[in-house]
Amino acid sequence: MAVKQFKAESKKLLDLMVNSIYSNKEIFLRELISNASDAIDKLYFKSLTDHSVPSRKEDYKIHLTLDKDNRTITLTDNGIGMTREELEKNLGTIARSGSFDFKAENKAEDIDIIGQFGVGFYSAFMVASRVTVISRAFGSDTAWKWESKGAEGYTITEADKPEVGTQVILVVKESTPEENYDRFLDEYTLVGIVKKYSDYVRYPIQMYREKTRQKEKPADAGEDYTPEYETYTELETLNSMVPLWKRSKGEVTDEEYNQFYKDKFYDFTDPARVIVSRTEGAATYNALLFIPGRAPYDYYTRDYEKGLQLYASGVLIMEKCADLLPDHFSFVKGVVDSQDLSLNISREMLQQDGRLKLIRSSLEKKIKNELNAMKTGEREKYEAFFKNFGRQLKYGCYADYGMHADQLKDLLLFYSAREKKMVTLAEYVEKMGADQKFIYYAAGDSADRLAKLPAAELVLDKGFDVLLLTEDVDEFCLQMLRRYGEKDAEKEFRNVSSGDLGLETEEEKKAAEEKTEANKALFDAMKEALAGKVEAVRLSTRLKSHPVCLSSEGPLSLEMEKVLSAMPGAEGAPKSQKVLEINADHPIFATLQSLQEKGETEKLGRYAGILYDQALLIEGLPIEDPVAYAQAVCELMQ
Ligand code: ADP
Ligand code: MG
Numbered sequence: 001m002a003v004k005q006f007k008a009e010s011k012k013l014l015d016l017m018v019n020s021i022y023s024n025k026e027i028f029l030r031e032l033i034s035n036a037s038d039a040i041d042k043l044y045f046k047s048l049t050d051h052s053v054p055s056r057k058e059d060y061k062i063h064l065t066l067d068k069d070n071r072t073i074t075l076t077d078n079g080i081g082m083t084r085e086e087l088e089k090n091l092g093t094i095a096r097s098g099s100f101d102f103k104a105e106n107k108a109e110d111i112d113i114i115g116q117f118g119v120g121f122y123s124a125f126m127v128a129s130r131v132t133v134i135s136r137a138f139g140s141d142t143a144w145k146w147e148s149k150g151a152e153g154y155t156i157t158e159a160d161k162p163e164v165g166t167q168v169i170l171v172v173k174e175s176t177p178e179e180n181y182d183r184f185l186d187e188y189t190l191v192g193i194v195k196k197y198s199d200y201v202r203y204p205i206q207m208y209r210e211k212t213r214q215k216e217k218p219a220d221a222g223e224d225y226t227p228e229y230e231t232y233t234e235l236e237t238l239n240s241m242v243p244l245w246k247r248s249k250g251e252v253t254d255e256e257y258n259q260f261y262k263d264k265f266y267d268f269t270d271p272a273r274v275i276v277s278r279t280e281g282a283a284t285y286n287a288l289l290f291i292p293g294r295a296p297y298d299y300y301t302r303d304y305e306k307g308l309q310l311y312a313s314g315v316l317i318m319e320k321c322a323d324l325l326p327d328h329f330s331f332v333k334g335v336v337d338s339q340d341l342s343l344n345i346s347r348e349m350l351q352q353d354g355r356l357k358l359i360r361s362s363l364e365k366k367i368k369n370e371l372n373a374m375k376t377g378e379r380e381k382y383e384a385f386f387k388n389f390g391r392q393l394k395y396g397c398y399a400d401y402g403m404h405a406d407q408l409k410d411l412l413l414f415y416s417a418r419e420k421k422m423v424t425l426a427e428y429v430e431k432m433g434a435d436q437k438f439i440y441y442a443a444g445d446s447a448d449r450l451a452k453l454p455a456a457e458l459v460l461d462k463g464f465d466v467l468l469l470t471e472d473v474d475e476f477c478l479q480m481l482r483r484y485g486e487k488d489a490e491k492e493f494r495n496v497s498s499g500d501l502g503l504e505t506e507e508e509k510k511a512a513e514e515k516t517e518a519n520k521a522l523f524d525a526m527k528e529a530l531a532g533k534v535e536a537v538r539l540s541t542r543l544k545s546h547p548v549c550l551s552s553e554g555p556l557s558l559e560m561e562k563v564l565s566a567m568p569g570a571e572g573a574p575k576s577q578k579v580l581e582i583n584a585d586h587p588i589f590a591t592l593q594s595l596q597e598k599g600e601t602e603k604l605g606r607y608a609g610i611l612y613d614q615a616l617l618i619e620g621l622p623i624e625d626p627v628a629y630a631q632a633v634c635e636l637m638q
Contacts, residue, residue, distance in 0.1 A: 003153040006092060014122055014151055025179075027129050029190070030197035031120035032075050032168055034315050036062045037201045038099050039079025039166060043138055045106070046080065053138065064194070064207040064238070068185050069171045073128075078165040081137040087146045087156055091121060091133060101319045127184055128170035129448045134159050135166040191238055196288035199572045200243040208233045231385075243314055245288035245335055249276045261290045264309075265333045269293035272385050273374055275334070277366045283358035289334035289367065295388040299331065306330035308363075309587035311337035324360050328396025328404055329367050336363070371411050375424070383422055386413045395475040402480040409481055414441070414474070420466040425484045427492060428465060428613075437502040438494035439484060441467040444620050454549050454618070455496040458542045462503055466496060472563040479555070495557045496542075497550065497619065499579065502600050504541050512541050515584060522596040522604075529605035530580065530612055535609075540581030547586040550615040552576040558619050580612055606632060 006014060040060045045051035065074040082090060124131045129149060136143035143161030148154035161167070173181040183189050189211065194205055215228040242250060244260050258270045271290035278286050289308070298304045306327070307320030314337060322334055340355050375382040384395075390413060397405040397412070413422040428439060440459045442450040447468040450456055456466050469475055475495070483490040494501060504512070516523070516539045521539040530537070535553055543549055552558050556576040564573040582589060588611070595604040610632050613623040623629055 003155055004088075004092065005153045006151070008023065014125065025126045026184075026193045027197065028123040028170075029073075029075075030315060031123045033062060033194070033198045033201055033205060035099075035121060036077035036079060036166070036168075037203055038175060039077050039081070040203050041079070042099075042102060043078075043080040043164075046138070055591065060203050062201075062203055062205045062311065064190070064205060066185065066187055066190060066207070067169075071185060073170045073172060073184065073190070074167060076165065076167045078163060081140070081164050081166050082135040082144070083134075083137040083140055084142075084144045085135065085325065087133065087135060087144055091146050091148075092154060124170055124627070125167070127172055127181055129173045130171040132169040132171075133166060134161050134169070138164045164605050185389065192361050194238045197316045199239045199316075200241065200311065201239055202241055202314065204241065205239045206237050209236045216633060217344065243286075243311075243337065244377060245286045245337055246314075257288075257290075260288075261333070264335075265290070265292075267294075267296075268595045272381060272388075273335075273370060275332075275366060275370050277363065279362055283355045283362065284340055285336055285338040285359050285362075285583060287334060287336045287359075287363060287366075289332050289363070291332060291370075291385060292388070293384075295331065299389075302328070308333070309335040310341070312337060312341040313337070313339045317341065321356075323356055324363060326360070326364055326396070326404065327399060328393055328408060329364065332367055359397040368407060368411070375411065383413065383492070386422070391471060391473060394471065394473045397477040398473060398480045405477075405480050407412060414467040414469060415447055416465055417442075417447075417460060417468050423467075425521060428467065429485050433463070435463050437491070438462055439467070439491045440494055440496050440501070441469050441475070442496045443469040443557065445470055449620065453496065454544065454546045455501075455542050455551070458544065459496050459501065459503070461544075469559075472566075475557060475560055476563070479560075495552070495559075497552060497558055499551055499553050501542060508541060512539055512586050515539055519584075519593070522593060525596055525601060525604055525610040526580070526592070529608040533578065534580045535577045537580045537582065540583050543581065543586070544581035545586075546618065547583050547588040548611045548615045549581050550612075550619055550621075551579045551581055552630060553579055562621060580608075580615060582611075610636075 032146060040062070043053065044057060044060065063074075063076040065076075066072075067074070087153075119448050131148055133146040134143060135146070143159045145157050145159035146154055147157075172184050173179075173565060175182045191207070191209075210231055210233050212229050212231050215230050217225060218225070244256065254274075257274045261266060261271045261274070270293050272293045273291040275287070275289040275291070277289070287308075296304060305320055305322070306325050307318075307322040308324045309316065310318040310321040310324065321336070325332055336359060338355070338359060341353070371382070371385075374385065393411050396408050409425060413424055415421070416423040416428065418540075425439070432439075440456075442453050442456040444450045444453070447470055450468045450470070451460075451466075456468075459466050469478070478493045481493065483492045485491045519539065523539075526537040527534060534550075540549065542551075550558060554577045556564075556574055558576050559580070561574070561576040567573070582592070592604065592607060595607065610629065613629045616623045
């Protein structure tokens with residue numbers, strides 16, 4: 001019998017297929033099952049128009065058998081089958097897809113067939129040393145056997161097969177030191193592979209499985225009867241068939257969604273929100289997404305991998321498709337199923353795939369809308385969500401040069417010192433009076449301490465609210481946003497420890513300027529004593545009871561300096577430009593003035609140093625030389 005050669009290019013392709021396209025050998029089963037499912041689809045489709053085809057949807061099935069002794073895996077379907085010509089055409093040429101042609105011929109119909117690239121079948125050679133396909137096409141009296149051991153070619157001979165359909169028999173390769181092929185002969189492994197990739201194939205995938213059960217207790221059994229066991233085989237359907245995401249929201253209970261989420265994503269907490277999305281058009285897909293009820297323990301570490309499960313027509317093609325989610329929504333879990341994608345698409349190809357980009361941007365919008373809805377409709381739940389993942393949204397505002405800040409800003413919450421609760425920026429702005437120029441905030445690590453900050457107290461006393469920012473990313477996030485509010489009436493963010501708070505009247509400003517001028521010599525002397533530490537020493541308009549405080553000029557605040565210098569490899573991190581502000585109404589001010597007048601420069605310098613260190617302490621910043629500071633204070637007390 002003549003061995004037919006694969007078409008020349010096919011030979012090279014076959015080699016490529018077996019050795020490189022798939023990194024994962026176990027997908028061979030997914031490919032064969034998908035082909036079987038396609039073949040059944042085709043016959044079923046035919047039955048809709050051709051009444052000679054028995055329409056018996058419930059009889060359609062895929063059968064799996066494992067024969068350990070002979071090292072074979074057999075997959076049988078009762079689909080449309082292949083004629084001799086079709087065997088030759090479809091299996092003799094790699095990258096030739098009968099399914100693709102079928103789809104092209106039946107364009108108007110909405111057929112959800114998986115295959116289209118014509119390479120999946122050959123993945124069988126990754127695990128099999130010989131592949132035999134016995135097929136009888138619908139409407140044909142003869143069956144044919146196609147057989148191949150790989151690259152050398154294939155044979156086609158007549159065969160005996162009473163039923164219409166196709167049987168694929170794989171002889172599993174012998175294990176080598178590099179590769180354990182025997183694992184595919186293990187029933188549990190095989191069943192696991194079916195469940196993993198083909199759980200939602202819409203026809204039953206069945207297998208006879210050996211089970212044990214307790215024998216019935218004989219009627220005359222005595223007291224000392226010990227139960228006996230027997231083994232039996234049972235036909236088991238391995239797949240669950242109906243994907244939850246294809247059912248409409250009304251058909252599925254919350255309990256089902258929650259259970260699905262917990263099983264699939266290994267969580268023991270119910271999701272905070274379930275998002276069901278279905279879109280037709282440029283990118284057709286079904287998505288079922290979840291916002292977890294709590295952050296995974298590794299969420300804010302490098303180990304966390306974002307991504308959604310990607311299915312093509314119900315068949316898993318990627319466990320974690322990172323390209324489907326922007327980083328700021330990396331906490332979302334779920335599945336996306338699209339019939340536009342091919343099974344055999346590789347990671348690299350997917351990244352380039354325009355449809356995937358469309359799906360991603362459509363999902364992003366959907367997630368954002370759902371979060372907004374949760375914020376307005378279920379505020380408490382949203383606040384809990386924000387506790388878990390708000391940090392990620394803030395990172396999102398800051399990342400990529402603020403590219404996403406605009407679409408994320410309304411999802412943010414900050415703690416309001418006046419309201420004593422979390423508020424959105426919109427809520428803050430809404431309560432601003434006409435006389436309030438800025439959105440004020442204080443940044444540091446504890447809200448309690450921040451509210452008592454002299455500068456924050458001053459703003460609050462004026463009747464303006466202050467947002468208390470306690471996470472290191474907060475201020476960076478606001479700086480990226482720069483301002484917030486209605487178009488043309490946007491308000492800038494202003495740190496209460498920064499130079500100009502816009503609180504003084506013109507008169508107050510003028511009075512302060514005059515007083516500063518009058519004390520210029522004192523301030524110059526103090527600045528000299530603090531050379532390299534402060535940019536300026538100034539009279540303060542924001543202090544009530546404290547003698548001094550620090551403020552900053554320029555883009556970097558004191559808190560941002562703290563955050564940056566705490567990061568790994570922070571040597572040389574930029575420093576804020578500090579200003580030491582002095583309270584002219586405080587008795588200490590008089591002391592300083594008198595030292596200056598008496599020309600006690602050395603003492604004035606020492607006092608300036610102590611006051612500077614105190615100002616640092618009030619801000620929660622480290623002082624350079626704690627020992628020197630302690631000594632200086634002790635000397636004063638002696
Ligand atoms: P694809 O599924 O992407 O078309 P494959 O390499 O998996 O590519 O299969 C090639 C072709 O072989 C299919 O398009 C189909 O026409 C045919 N085929 C494969 N398996 C079967 C089967 N079990 N029954 C009928 N036809 C099949
Ligand atoms: Mg296929």
